[in-house]
């Protein structure tokens with residue numbers, strides 16, 4: 001307990017994110033899938049569009065770091081980016097969760113260039129050349145996440161404290177328009193107004209509801225139960241290994257495949273040479289296909305014929321393995 005408290009005090013003093021904004025596993029998968037799909041595959045457009053729209057969303061979330069900086073510098077606040085938790089049979093995901101000893105705050109971040117319109121009955125739409133197109137209401141989404149988080153915290157025997165929610169418009173180009181009969185104004189802001197909103201909520205509460213220990217417990221629970229969205233991306237797009245371009249990608253011109261000769265990979269297109277270009281290909285196999293590989297699977301994916309060479313490559317990576325000789329299965333390790 002004494003050690004725990006010591007770590008708690010030290011950590012509390014260091015300005016830091018409890019969970020930083022990084023590119024998600026799903027975006028990583030989409031990026032690799034995009035260049036591994038040939039142009040002849042009709043699903044490539046779908047993959048590219050999905051990748052692009054998720055990257056726009058990511059940039060919006062990333063841009064909030066600038067506005068959250070004062071909180072990061074303060075020992076009183078904990079900031080978590082992209083928390084995904086299981087409630088019942090389903091998962092719910094939160095873009096940003098901010099915690100302090102008085103309250104929690106959920107941020108639902110959107111980075112869309114079209115203007116937002118919030119009307120009566122909490123209907124949200126986006127304006128496309130003056131025409132209203134109905135869309136999911138991000139405030140209602142954030143509210144639902146707040147409800148789910150409250151339930152999740154209760155099920156995990158945490159102290160009760162208020163959870164607020166906000167929709168943050170991270171796109172400078174898009175305006176927010178309110179129509180009569182909409183009462184969601186207090187739960188909406190632009191990026192620039194985020195800090196003021198947080199200050200308002202903070203000033204509203206005079207009492208501290210959570211002890212440092214409560215907060216420490218909640219923080220650890222959140223991090224331990226966070227489950228990344230590890231979707232089978234091939235299945236999602238109804239693809240299989242045979243739809244992908246096998247081979248090692250050239251680190252210079254991105255051409256696939258490179259040819260292997262006496263320990264060196266050479267690009268067929270730009271003649272770039274590399275001794276290690278296969279490592280990225282194997283990482284991509286683990287990312288898209290499965291977290292293990294056999295000698296014959298490696299030969300197919302790297303486009304080499306020799307069992308011996310495949311064996312040399314696999315052994316050199318020092319991957320954990322099981323089985324003997326030709327039945328040996330190599331597993332993805334933390335370093336690869």
Ligand SMILES: [Zn+2]
Nearest residue numbers: 250253267270
């Ligand atoms: Zn090349």
